[in-house]
Amino acid sequence: MRKNLIFSAIALLAVVASLFATQPQTKPAPGETQGGIPDFSGNWVGSPPSFDLKDPGGQKVGTPEDDTPYQPWALAKLLSERPGFGRNSTFENVTDPRIKYCDPIGVPRIYNIPNLFKFIQTKDYVYILHETGSYWRQIAMNKEHPKDPGPSWWGDSVGKYEGDTLVVDTIGFNDKTWLDHLGRPHTEDLHLTERWRRVDPNTLQLDLVFDDPKAYTRPFPGRKIFHLAHREFIDYSCSYSENEQLQKNMINGITAPK
């Protein structure tokens, strides 16, 4: 009897072991598409200040080498700005609303900030959480835009998956943000298309199409590359008082630290 029990136990263990041995791997590899949903998990980071990979430092902006299809007023506005970055950068009297007023940085410019962001993918919504400003975006999946989305800092975003790509369509912007750190303007008619794709486990690519006929004579593209960062968010608030003190320190020097 005792011998039979031992044999039975061994047989049971063998069956269980064989089940585990033949069980397919259920945990997807990073970035693998499962159930039609590509995996964008992880914390991502990119670099400033431009969406033009051929001119990442913004040294061509506003020059004859800049092939951005500006409407005349948009080019004039760009050239009148005092940005903190690129060929026309300045330190004093900046006109960048982000630097000057801590205004919300908006889409897509937030992807020119070298801070972390992450995707929260649910069935009905994709949320993008940003370390910068603790801002977050909501993207309604497989839905239509409301008929008349009011102008807002972040616009109204809807999305869908196309294979391994998350396609985000955003309208309903206000005209208070810049497209990038260099001062390219836009109007409330901006229609932005983002195509997010994890090109390998450690790399996320964003392809953009800017369509704003009032500011640009034709749609034009942009691209940004992000890499996986193995660290967590920390607090990031754009505090007007801290910003003001920073400006004073930079311009006047400092007194003893408090």
Added chain:
Amino acid sequence: MKLAILAVGFLLVLSPAVFAHHGNAGYDMQKMTIIPNAMVTKVDWANPHIQIYFDTKDDKGNVRHWIAEAPPPSELAERGWVRKSLNPGDELTVYFHASKNGASYGIVQKVIFSNGNILRAYPDPK
């Protein structure tokens, strides 16, 4: 802590990665200012920039207060920094791009501890 500030001109273009959320236009990015015998007095480990407060003394003992800003913590973490990498009382040589207007302010490139250890805020210029 005698102050002997050196300035070294760059012949080559600085790494484009050097970045401040308010831009770099106010800093002399073509010149590296080297500040030996800098005593750390405070470190703000926070977004959007880490700020390193430090003091120097001249030959007469006069103290000068400085701030060197560094990239956001998430960027510095990739270069091996942690929140307690720098602490009040640390003695450093600070390499930074000073404010063009002469303010005691700059954007840090790297710091070297008195034992020779180096922390880079940005990759070395090419």
